[in-house]
Amino acid sequence: MAVASAEPRDSIAVSVRDVGMVFGDVHAVRNASFDLPKGKFLTILGPSGSGKTTLLRMIAGFDAPTSGEIYINDRPVSAVPPHRRAIGMVFQKLALFPHMTAAENVAFPLKMRRHDARAIPGKVERYLHLVRLGGYGGRRINELSGGQQQRVAIARALVFEPDLLLLDEPLAALDRKLREEMQLEFRRIQKELGVTTINVTHDQREALVVSDEVIVMEGGLIQQKAEPVHAYRAPANAFVANFIGVTNFIEGIVATRDGASVSVSAHGRTLPGVAVEETLAAGDACAGAVRAEQIRLAPHAEALGNLETLVEGTVADAIFEGERIVYEVRVPGLGGQLVRVFDHDPVNHLQFSPGDSVCLGWNARDMHVFKK
Amino acid sequence: MRKSRVAYPLTWRVMDGLEGLAARLWPARFEKGLPYLMLAPAVLLVGILVLGLVQIGDSSLRVLDTSTFLMSEDLTLANYHRALTESFFATVAGRSLLGSVIVTIVTLIFAFPYAYLMVRTPSSALRKLLLVALFLPFFIGQVVRAYGWLIILGNQGMVNEALGLVGVAPMRLLYNYPAVLFGLVQYMLPFAVLMLAPALTAIPAELESAASSLGANWLRTFRHVVLPLARPGLVGAGLVVVTLSLTDFAIPAILGGGTQDFIANAIYDQFFRTSDQGMGATLSLMLVAVGSLLVGLVFMLFGAGTLAMTGERK
Numbered sequence: 293m294a295v296a297s298a299e300p301r302d303s304i305a306v307s308v309r310d311v312g313m314v315f316g317d318v319h320a321v322r323n324a325s326f327d328l329p330k331g332k333f334l335t336i337l338g339p340s341g342s343g344k345t346t347l348l349r350m351i352a353g354f355d356a357p358t359s360g361e362i363y364i365n366d367r368p369v370s371a372v373p374p375h376r377r378a379i380g381m382v383f384q385k386l387a388l389f390p391h392m393t394a395a396e397n398v399a400f401p402l403k404m405r406r407h408d409a410r411a412i413p414g415k416v417e418r419y420l421h422l423v424r425l426g427g428y429g430g431r432r433i434n435e436l437s438g439g440q441q442q443r444v445a446i447a448r449a450l451v452f453e454p455d456l457l458l459l460d461e462p463l464a465a466l467d468r469k470l471r472e473e474m475q476l477e478f479r480r481i482q483k484e485l486g487v488t489t490i491n492v493t494h495d496q497r498e499a500l501v502v503s504d505e506v507i508v509m510e511g512g513l514i515q516q517k518a519e520p521v522h523a524y525r526a527p528a529n530a531f532v533a534n535f536i537g538v539t540n541f542i543e544g545i546v547a548t549r550d551g552a553s554v555s556v557s558a559h560g561r562t563l564p565g566v567a568v569e570e571t572l573a574a575g576d577a578c579a580g581a582v583r584a585e586q587i588r589l590a591p592h593a594e595a596l597g598n599l600e601t602l603v604e605g606t607v608a609d610a611i612f613e614g615e616r617i618v619y620e621v622r623v624p625g626l627g628g629q630l631v632r633v634f635d636h637d638p639v640n641h642l643q644f645s646p647g648d649s650v651c652l653g654w655n656a657r658d659m660h661v662f663k664k
Numbered sequence: 665m666r667k668s669r670v671a672y673p674l675t676w677r678v679m680d681g682l683e684g685l686a687a688r689l690w691p692a693r694f695e696k697g698l699p700y701l702m703l704a705p706a707v708l709l710v711g712i713l714v715l716g717l718v719q720i721g722d723s724s725l726r727v728l729d730t731s732t733f734l735m736s737e738d739l740t741l742a743n744y745h746r747a748l749t750e751s752f753f754a755t756v757a758g759r760s761l762l763g764s765v766i767v768t769i770v771t772l773i774f775a776f777p778y779a780y781l782m783v784r785t786p787s788s789a790l791r792k793l794l795l796v797a798l799f800l801p802f803f804i805g806q807v808v809r810a811y812g813w814l815i816i817l818g819n820q821g822m823v824n825e826a827l828g829l830v831g832v833a834p835m836r837l838l839y840n841y842p843a844v845l846f847g848l849v850q851y852m853l854p855f856a857v858l859m860l861a862p863a864l865t866a867i868p869a870e871l872e873s874a875a876s877s878l879g880a881n882w883l884r885t886f887r888h889v890v891l892p893l894a895r896p897g898l899v900g901a902g903l904v905v906v907t908l909s910l911t912d913f914a915i916p917a918i919l920g921g922g923t924q925d926f927i928a929n930a931i932y933d934q935f936f937r938t939s940d941q942g943m944g945a946t947l948s949l950m951l952v953a954v955g956s957l958l959v960g961l962v963f964m965l966f967g968a969g970t971l972a973m974t975g976e977r978k
Contacts, residue, residue, distance in 0.1 A: 352877055374873070374877050375876045375877070375880055380877070380878075381877045383870050383874055384870070385868065387870040388874075389871060389874075389893075390893070401879050404878055404884060405878075405879040448878065449878075452879065
């Protein structure tokens with residue numbers, strides 16, 4: 293399976309070719325192929341059990357792929373043990389050495405890789421400064437806060453100037469505020485050093501915030517590889533549409549297709565949308581996906597202006613989330629389906645209560661139609 | 665009435681009755697005393713032991729009158745003088761001390777990979793097999809096991825017969841120092857593995873992955889990560905093995921055949937062969953002193969290892 297790549301070979305840091313991993317009779321990863329240009333920040337996004345961590349462990353060298361080959365800087369690495377690969381990794385539970393100080397942890401890879409002993413203290417200090425931990429070198433690991441431990445782990449993974457930085461969900465255990473702070477910190481350090489980075493996460497927000505590119509995985513298969521904006525705005529299939537963002541699916545049959553525009557007949561109505569797959573044709577069972585924030589909501593149809601699709605419904609639930617209100621609206625015209633709608637203007641906007649009659653509207657280009 | 669009986673079953677009534685009885689016997693205001701009450705049996709047992717030590721201390725200061733076979737009335741340090749000057753006792757003490765140190769080192773070297781494999785193997789079948797193999801010797805008992813070695817290592821034993829098949833003349837494998845050390849190592853191995861396993865379990869496998877991704881091969885991972893973190897387990901296991909083998913009786917008696925006596929055998933001889941209670945008591949006390957000194961020294965140098973349950977370790 294050849295993957296089209298516009299990049300010249302010497303600018304590719306990691307190339308994964310038809311890689312598969314089988315545990316017993318479970319296919320953890322199937323036919324994974326992608327290229328990652330040098331200096332880019334890639335996030336592999338997927339639910340637990342999607343094979344994303346297995347793929348990362350194969351790149352790190354902890355597991356050997358059962359099929360396919362991984363190239364790092366154009367060299368096949370299947371026969372290279374982890375300690376001979378120039379890969380820095382930040383582990384899920386950080387895996388800092390508890391019997392060493394912060395500085396000793398950061399110095400560890402330099403000692404193991406036999407760097408010039410006289411240069412080690414200076415280098416350790418420089419990287420501790422890079423992660424804003426200057427002066428903390430003498431602290432024991434258990435004397436540092438969670439965020440500080442994260443920073444030590446990053447410094448340790450970067451200090452030997454690896455070809456590649458791997459992040460195995462290191463932020464998963466942090467509370468939300470610290471997590472968002474650390475996401476930006478990863479982004480800053482990655483940009484500052486220009487190190488090629490592969491991050492694994494199940495947090496779609498993190499994937500969108502930090503990455504140059506996103507790979508969405510499910511069931512061991514790569515579902516889509518795209519820039520974050522592209523993955524969000526133009527999901528390649530129903531799984532991606534459902535996994536990133538909050539999406540309403542309206543099931544129906546393709547009535548007509550003309551170029552990219554399709555009309556979907558559902559529950560006796562015809563809804564205009566855009567086809568995603570080339571192969572989608574009239575008569576196919578399909579699902580139209582509309583994001584919760586792309587639906588407008590008003591007391592009357594007139595207030596929705598010239599939106600192409602309008603449906604009427606009754607508010608079933610209104611959930612106040614601070615910066616937005618999430619409405620669940622029951623739409624009899626769509627078979628009594630519950631449609632989720634984000635309202636981002638809770639101050640000036642009318643607030644609806646359960647039982648209120650409302651009108652919903654969206655544009656045809658915002659309904660992506662997938663094959664069922 | 666019937667309805668209420670269903671709602672309030674008989675077992676609950678019984679429990680209520682018992683709780684009421686307990687409350688009458690031990691009112692709530694005594695509650696603070698309860699932990700001390702539960703401590704009482706242990707304190708009592710240790711207390712009796714201390715009384716015994718005092719008694720032994722008294723005996724150790726009396727010499728045996730060989731004409732009357734009675735202990736002397738007046739107190740003297742003659743027994744201690746004999747124990748420290750007579751070369752026989754020095755030989756036994758040296759043999760025991762050196763033996764227990766060798767046994768400890770060899771046992772730890774053997775036990776470490778066993779415990780490591782048991783903790784780290786992904787196969788639960790292998791883990792169970794290793795555990796069963798570990799506990800099996802406990803069911804057999806020390807004397808029977810030592811006797812088993814007599815059968816296997818004897819002049820007409822399995823080992824010599826096997827050697828005979830390849831043309832090697834029968835060798836004397838028993839009643840020498842190596843045989844005793846061999847038996848002790850075999851006896852101590854399960855204790856050491858059981859003391860080491862929890863310490864190794866406490867080392868996350870991720871640390872070893874991290875070390876290898878940071879450039880350490882398995883040897884350097886072991887040296888810089890696993891070994892330092894396993895130290896509490898090694899100290900704990902070492903203390904148990906060194907004290908048990910220093911004071912062991914059955915293995916030197918059976919596999920040494922009387923030629924390889926350890927301190928405990930010498931004490932036995934004094935009490936039950938020559939009936940010199942004074943000398944036996946002296947040797948006992950000196951064994952306690954040497955053992956305590958050894959343990960104290962290890963505590964000072966390396967900490968108490970897994971034997972100290974400070975909860976400091978994670």
